[in-house]
Amino acid sequence: MTWSTSELADLAGTTVNAIRHYHSLGLLEAPERKYNGYKQYRVHHLVRLIQVRRIAELGVPLAQVRADEDGVVVLGGLRQLDRCVQEEIERLHRARSDMAAILRDHAPAHTPRGFEALASRLSVADQALIHIFTRLSAGESMSRLRQMVLTEPDAVRLEFDGLHGDADEATRERVAHRIVTSRGNWRSPDRPWSVDTGRWWSDRDARQTISEALLELYNSAQQDVLSRARQYVEKQNVSLSA
Template structure:
């Protein structure tokens, strides 16, 4: 018994285009043709097609599959693929957990991981800075940062967020003193840093990156207030990041 291309596709649960693609990759040998030019696929074609389909269902890239008269071979074996699949499963679990937190707290999709419940307290600049913190610092330090953000007094946060770039001298001085008095800011390159193992940057690189981010993310008055707060804290030997 023989089958046409469309009949073979139906039997194997695939498409005519897929069969043509397998032919082009050398995974399925060309069949004989009838006198009228129509292809005649036989049982061994069906078996080979089902084998290739089975391997494809496992997620093996077809570029890693070879076929000859002895059968179908996966180059490099399945161990490496299994590791990749496991890593993808873990990534999807993390993604689903993150999405659940975002939906639960009605947070923007780009909210930094772990800060979903605090999203309403964070300006766009604050969220951007936290994203950079997360990339540069070791994972365990992020729990400390979350606590610092959570404990920042609302009065300090709202006044700092609403500070216009043309704020007068008295306002800048007052806000800076309030930050020091209430230890109300985590926006500082002087917080304790711990570079992630295996990364190319040093503690110095991390501090410089945060300093550049502060210059770009916050307006001139906010930058001035943060600078004054660090100066006041230094004079009084107070840590703003403790």
């Protein structure tokens, strides 16, 4: 018994174009043809096609597949692919967990992981800065950052967010002192919450990146307040070490 290309495709659960592609890759040998030019596929073609389809179902790139007289083989075996599949499964689990948190807290889809419950309380600038922090630190550092952001009093955050560029001296001093006394000075190149120097970044590069971000994300009064807050913290540290 023989089959045409379309009949073979139906039997194997694939398409005519897929069969042609397997021919071009050398994974399926060309069949004999009838006197009228129509292809005549036989049982061994069907078996080989099912074998190729089975390997494709496992996610093996066809570039890593070879066919010979004994069957279809995967170059390098399946162990590396198995590790890749496991990593992808773990990535999907993380993505599912992240989406659940975003949906639960009605947070924007781009919210940094772990900050979903805080998203509605953070300004656009603060969210942007946290995004940058997530690229410069990880693990325990991010946990400490979340804790600092979480414990920053809403009143202090709102007062800082509401600063206009032309805020007067007294207002700037008051907000800077409130940030320091509430231990809310997380918007800083010094990264007081960090326990590492970053991933592949040097500490100098990280500080420069954060400094540039602060200049672009916040207005002049907010930048001045953050600078004063850092100076106050530095003076306190000097006094404690003296």
